[in-house]
Amino acid sequence: MKALLIVLSLFFVHGLFADTDSKNEDKKSPTDLKKLSDMVTELAQKSITTCKESTTDKTPFYISDEYRQGDKIWENFRSIEDHTKKVSYIPRGSIVHAPVELAEASYHPNYRVPVEVLSLPDKKWEDDLLEESGKRGNRHFRHKALTPKGLPRSQIGDQGFLDRRALIPAGKFTFFVKQGSRLEKTPGGLDLTDFPLVLVKDGDQFAGERCCEYELNEEPACYFKYRFAALNESFDPVEYFDLDPLRCGLLEDIMPVPKRSDFDVSVSRILSKMKEEYPGFGILEGVSTENKKLSGLHFLPEYKGSNLNTIHRPYMVKIPLDHETGEGPFNSYHYKPDNIASNDSFLRPKPLCAFMEVMKQFQKECGGGPGCQVQFGNFYHDPDWNVHESHGNGTCVDIRPFRDSSDADARITRSSGQYNRERTRKFINLLKRAGAWPIFFNDSKIKGSRWLSNHDDHIHACFHHSNKYVKDACNDGL
Numbered sequence: 001m002k003a004l005l006i007v008l009s010l011f012f013v014h015g016l017f018a019d020t021d022s023k024n025e026d027k028k029s030p031t032d033l034k035k036l037s038d039m040v041t042e043l044a045q046k047s048i049t050t051c052k053e054s055t056t057d058k059t060p061f062y063i064s065d066e067y068r069q070g071d072k073i074w075e076n077f078r079s080i081e082d083h084t085k086k087v088s089y090i091p092r093g094s095i096v097h098a099p100v101e102l103a104e105a106s107y108h109p110n111y112r113v114p115v116e117v118l119s120l121p122d123k124k125w126e127d128d129l130l131e132e133s134g135k136r137g138n139r140h141f142r143h144k145a146l147t148p149k150g151l152p153r154s155q156i157g158d159q160g161f162l163d164r165r166a167l168i169p170a171g172k173f174t175f176f177v178k179q180g181s182r183l184e185k186t187p188g189g190l191d192l193t194d195f196p197l198v199l200v201k202d203g204d205q206f207a208g209e210r211c212c213e214y215e216l217n218e219e220p221a222c223y224f225k226y227r228f229a230a231l232n233e234s235f236d237p238v239e240y241f242d243l244d245p246l247r248c249g250l251l252e253d254i255m256p257v258p259k260r261s262d263f264d265v266s267v268s269r270i271l272s273k274m275k276e277e278y279p280g281f282g283i284l285e286g287v288s289t290e291n292k293k294l295s296g297l298h299f300l301p302e303y304k305g306s307n308l309n310t311i312h313r314p315y316m317v318k319i320p321l322d323h324e325t326g327e328g329p330f331n332s333y334h335y336k337p338d339n340i341a342s343n344d345s346f347l348r349p350k351p352l353c354a355f356m357e358v359m360k361q362f363q364k365e366c367g368g369g370p371g372c373q374v375q376f377g378n379f380y381h382d383p384d385w386n387v388h389e390s391h392g393n394g395t396c397v398d399i400r401p402f403r404d405s406s407d408a409d410a411r412i413t414r415s416s417g418q419y420n421r422e423r424t425r426k427f428i429n430l431l432k433r434a435g436a437w438p439i440f441f442n443d444s445k446i447k448g449s450r451w452l453s454n455h456d457d458h459i460h461a462c463f464h465h466s467n468k469y470v471k472d473a474c475n476d477g478l
């Protein structure tokens with residue numbers, strides 16, 4: 001009805017102007033009337049949209065998590081007809097929304113929410129975790145991704161029930177946009193793959209504008225345009241724009257990264273280091289260069305205790321690698337991986353970021369070439385493996401000592417003929433500058449490294465997550 005009024009009033013206004021323009025006030029020529037009636041028809045076919053500044057406490061969408069699944073990377077997805085029936089599994093990190101209509105139309109207890117699936121994480125992530133290997137430890141990774149037999153993976157568009165406690169509001173995430181996204185640029189022209197997005201809050205409400213579309217003979221269609229901020233490298237907002245994320249196809253092209261413990265900031269720094277070295281590197285797609293194909297960033301979600309307040313293992317991220325050759329960024333190489341997917345190369349993002357900075361600087365100082373290859377081994381291992389207990393918190397790395405010229409994948413020790421003390425010293429100095437502590441390696445001629453049994457053939461270094469130098473190395477470089 002309101003739409004009709006708007007159309008009629010426009011008609012009326014037009015009529016007034018037509019009258020003042022017209023010399024002959026009393027007579028309207030048939031052509032004028034024809035014009036007016038054409039205009040009414042045209043207006044009736046168009047919709048009119050009005051927007052006004054507003055706020056809402058309703059999250060535009062949720063990121064799926066798990067509730068009491070232990071160290072699993074998925075949650076049960078239940079039938080929309082019968083909330084007690086499991087119909088599929090939904091990987092953590094999926095994007096879902098909870099439309100009011102769905103809640104009104106279905107019977108369910110309060111702790112279950114009817115949702116629709118809008119986007120799912122890369123399937124490759126699950127396949128990599130499931131990758132078999134001969135090593136006993138690998139079953140821990142398999143276990144995280146194994147699902148009950150016969151239960152399919154949820155798909156985009158599926159409607160069903162999720163436990164309320166397995167839903168995290170979108171405001172707790174930073175969104176990284178993948179290459180070739182439908183929404184490539186911000187309205188101001190920023191390339192979205194270079195500027196992560198966050199939802200803007202006004203107090204505890206989401207900022208934005210409420211828009212209504214009026215069409216003749218139709219109820220107005222109203223929706224909320226959420227305000228997004230595009231962030232620069234320092235995570236300062238550089239542009240604001242409003243959009244309804246459910247209407248623009250953005251959600252299938254973004255990767256939600258938790259804001260918790262600087263995780264998102266460190267991920268962003270890892271991305272920019274990768275992009276600097278490999279232009280075109282994408283968070284999901286990685287990059288293909290002439291001689292290697294580096295994977296994108298895969299995450300290992302946190303593992304919560306059953307009371308949900310204990311974090312047994314924080315979020316981690318995997319170093320981008322070429323899984324065929326074992327080569328990584330900045331002339332690095334992953335030796336003795338647990339399996340083809342290198343499941344033993346997850347690290348907390350700030351330590352990984354600092355370690356990447358060390359490798360980057362080392363290539364500059366060492367001059368590149370085979371003798372400068374950084375050969376690294378274990379990163380994160382589940383603590384109950386008993387081997388390498390200190391690798392259980394995702395902050396420690398093993399690196400082989402450096403050698404003269406060969407890039408062969410072979411163990412050397414501080415007493416091998418190939419051992420190059422100068423290069424090893426340079427690397428250990430960079431580790432120290434990046435805040436690594438402790439550093440174990442059994443060459444007493446190198447200051448700053450400590451003796452520990454079994455450390456003749458590798459350097460063991462840890463980057464503590466809360467150490468200021470680690471943070472500075474990651475954010476500002478060495």
Ligand SMILES: [Zn+2]
Pocket residue numbers: 388391396397398459460461
């Ligand atoms: Zn170690």
